[in-house]
Amino acid sequence: MSASRFIKCVTVGDGAVGKTCLLISYTSNTFPTDYVPTVFDNFSANVVVDGNTVNLGLWDTAGQEDYNRLRPLSYRGADVFILAFSLISKASYENVAKKWIPELKHYAPGVPIVLVGTKLGMVLIPRTTSIETSIQIIYLGMGWVGAPGLNLGHSANGLEVHMSLPHRVSFYTNVDEIHFVSSNVLLFSLAADLRDDEQFFIDHPGSTPISAAQGEELRKQIESPSYVECSSKTQQNVKAVFDSAIKVVLQPPKKMKKKKSYVGCSIL
Template sequence: MLPLDKMVKQITVVGDGNVGKTCLLVSHKDKMFTDEYVPTIFENFAEEIYVDGNLVNVELIDTAGQEEFDRIRLLAYPKTDVFLVCFSVAAEDSFENIVLKWIPELKQHKEDLRIILVGTKADLRDDDETKDRLVLSGKSFVTAKKAEELCKHIKAAKYIETSAKTADRVDEVFEEAARLALQERDFWVESDDKRCCQIL
């Protein structure tokens, strides 16, 4: 077996378009935030992450959520060690699509799924304009309770709520993903009630 500093773990970010996948990566990698939305087709970044005293070489894959890029996105799945499945806490549709689209797609192309459920744009919970928009449209924020229930339902390892704008919990997302990627399969296969925990 290769030593940890020679192993490369692949972490792939998936979710609907405009939920903040690229912003999450940029906030982590470049320590900056931009709210300009430019649809991603396919990008990858290499970096080193220290986890529990170990240096882990990681390849981060940013994918497009739009249907027209399905074929390109699917190319990343077979070699992925951990998926970051993202939704916006201010967009119920993106949350519902975790079950309707993303989990079925992942299961179709990858066995032994290792997932971290990520709620993005948490800063919008305190944004008055977003609150008003949701009220007028008859929608609401995705609650942490609903997200935790979904986490257990899809057998994700963790639910982490984060904000690329404030950088809150951003680095933890990738540290937890790297830690999960290192776990042996025998350790990972546990009873469902122990599978998901919540990090807010």
Template sequence: MVLLASFDNYSASVMVDNKPISLGLWDTAGQEDYDRLRPLSYPQTDVFLICFSIVSPSSFDNVKAKVRIPYPIPMANSLTFTAQWYPEIEHHAPGVPIILVGTKLDLRDDPEVREQLRQRKMSPISYEQAVQVAKEIRAVKYIECSALTQRNLKSVFDEAIKYVQSAHDEMFWGLY
């Protein structure tokens, strides 16, 4: 089987606190077929945005399954691990902040979407559920947004940039 890398790259110049910032985004594939390629995009990464759809429980489950941190089992001498992204991130980009992003916020209360989910005995992901997972994966922030309505969309990138700026400021001031 031959795999073609399906990583989409985007760049933009944005203003944050009246300063021009050059923003580069790499949208990497989450499928297992790309496990060996995905880490190639990690060097020099300043922040990870891990996204899921608020109206797709399977998308949310993938965040939990692929990013959850190893944790000790009480009364046992072992750790439980779940697969891949977090270990990849820790290995290739230790200490880089993670922001968990819930997308399609505009559809959470959409009656048609809620009915479709209800028929499958599912419901949209609540804010509280997402915050809990953000804590479990040690994300520095959880943000919900909608590309359709633009609600909180700019905030996602502003927050990411602010975390990067503060990390760079700490490194700079730590030299003295």
């Protein structure tokens, strides 16, 4: 039996965009609750993608400038890079083309790059400010029956609404502010995209959202074969990130051949 092909996958990107959390989420199916500096140990395991078994090796790197000289040591022998930016950090998005692509082309020319937008869960944090929803939260006597991950509770000042996402979604100081559709049914909007929530970004000026279209535009700009948005916290598309990296190595996209232009000469 032949040995599985080894694929070295290296994650790069600005500090605090979620590279280490992405690796932890993928390898352990858990999400660290506190900020995690780059302490992820190199990981290797057999992975099956489209019927192909490969031995996937994962390397983590630190994005801070203090590591500019040491970081390229991890690039040697890389088969694919996962270049990550945060969907709620415009600076990390801009640094993809400004900093990371030049660095990777210099130290590892020709190695494919999978572009990844992290912290999708922060971009898609549900809000409870609209009555337009298809999910009903039903009040029955003294208890609440709701969707998974949604916790409703009373406090001295009113009703609190919590989600199993990064932080409290909203807080009503007056229960009367909630829209009652009938005597026993409340409707909450659980699918509003924060990309269109102006007030959230007024309150969080450093959290400029990156749209899917912007991500795709950047992918084309850096000539990446794949772009994936993911959430390490909810594990949405986490597996897809690494599957894409493996597929890029096993089935590299065909490069378009540039047509040579010939300059004709005339003999006088």
